[in-house]
Amino acid sequence: MTHTPEESAKPGFRSDVSVELVKHSAADTDVLWAARVSTAGEQSLDELTKDPERSKGLINYLMRDRHGSPFEHNSMTFFISAPIFVFREFMRHRVGWSYNEESGRYRQLQPVFYVPGEDRRLVQQGRPGKYEFVPGTREQQELTGRVMEASYRQSYVAYQEMLDAGVAREVARAVLPVGLFSSMYATCNARSLMHFLGLRTQHEQAAVPSFPQREIEMVGELMEAEWARLMPLTHAAFNANGRIAP
């Protein structure tokens, strides 16, 4: 059986990404506990919360002087849905990260595709190494949405046609584009997350500006909001010290 574009599984189009904190063991006290073993040896967590100002000062000192290892004794697991091109960039972050992504070999990939939203700046201006993005015209926005959707539909029809003919999923998936949504679990600690955020977000307090692709930045912003809630002192110290991972 073959499918026309209309008969195929109905494609979905998304302009957003999603991030869910599914599991965590992460608090500012984890940093203090790890740091104070240097000077005080083993002590209870209760002791650590007795003097908030001192705790804040210690975290800031560790961040400023780049004593990084106390920021590793915690864990956050995120479930992330984003286009494949975001995951290609994401998985370049090797240190302090664990990944498990959905398989295109063991299950049929669902037709959910990325189309930039209206607020996504579409046009790059300037020379390599010194450029900026500006909003597209109405015509460019309309064209981008229309052409992307048509191309996505066509590729998914081809994918499904091969599956229907008995071709293996791992072979048929070759026709699917990098705008297809995928999902993964990503586990990190505060130190590896800070390194990621320093490179993959833009922020007014960044001492060293980075120029990430907007879509991975959208993922980073959602992860950062979750992390800031869990470790507010560490997050504040990260910002105050130029968003450079210790």
Ligand SMILES: Cc1cc2nc3c(=O)[nH]c(=O)nc-3n(C[C@H](O)[C@H](O)[C@H](O)COP(=O)(O)OP(=O)(O)OC[C@H]3O[C@@H](n4cnc5c(N)ncnc54)[C@H](O)[C@@H]3O)c2cc1C
């Ligand atoms: C704006 C931007 C543009 C980019 N453009 C491109 C591009 O055009 N092409 C491209 O291929 N990549 C590109 N990248 C990816 C980039 O080169 C890094 O692979 C990615 O940012 C991960 O950074 P990382 O290696 O520091 O992180 P991790 O892999 O998590 O490593 C963390 C740190 O550990 C140390 N480390 C890890 N592995 C080694 C090693 N083998 N040897 C020595 N030290 C190590 C380093 O200090 C490193 O900073 C880009 C990244 C950004 C942010």
